[in-house]
Amino acid sequence: MSTYIITGGAGFIGCNIARELVRQKQKAKSRTNPWFGTRIKIIDNLSTGNIDNLDDIKDDVEFIEGDIRNQKFLQKHFAGADFIYTDVWASMGQEAEAEARKKVFKKFYTT
Secondary structure (H helix, E strand, O other): OOEEEEEOOOOHHHHHHHHHHHHHHHHOOOOOOOOOOOEEEEEEOOOOOOHHHHHHHOOOOEEEEOOOOOHHHHHHHHOOOOEEEEOHHHHOOHHHHHHHHHHHHHHHHHO
16 A cells, blocks of 8 residues: 655645546555555645645545645655655745755755
8 A cells, every 4th residue: 555645735736646646546446456545645735725626536635734844744744655746846936946845855855
């Protein structure tokens, strides 16, 4: 059983990625299918995303409201994840994106 995390998952791109993951999960009927039992978690601070974007898949995903710039939050919710898709950078400028990535992931991957 795999765990997928989508950050920025309540935004346009993130929610469509989540829908595709849910679709793959729903097609898996056999325990031998790698999608069988997959957990899908969506993390979003809702600063630009909208929880209503997840209405059609809310029963198939776990939504966690929070900000991945918070190091303790990040470590708690990324622990045990098999795959992480990060789409939160789209709303930032290029310099802000680079700085945010350094702050968020440097500590996470070095602790």
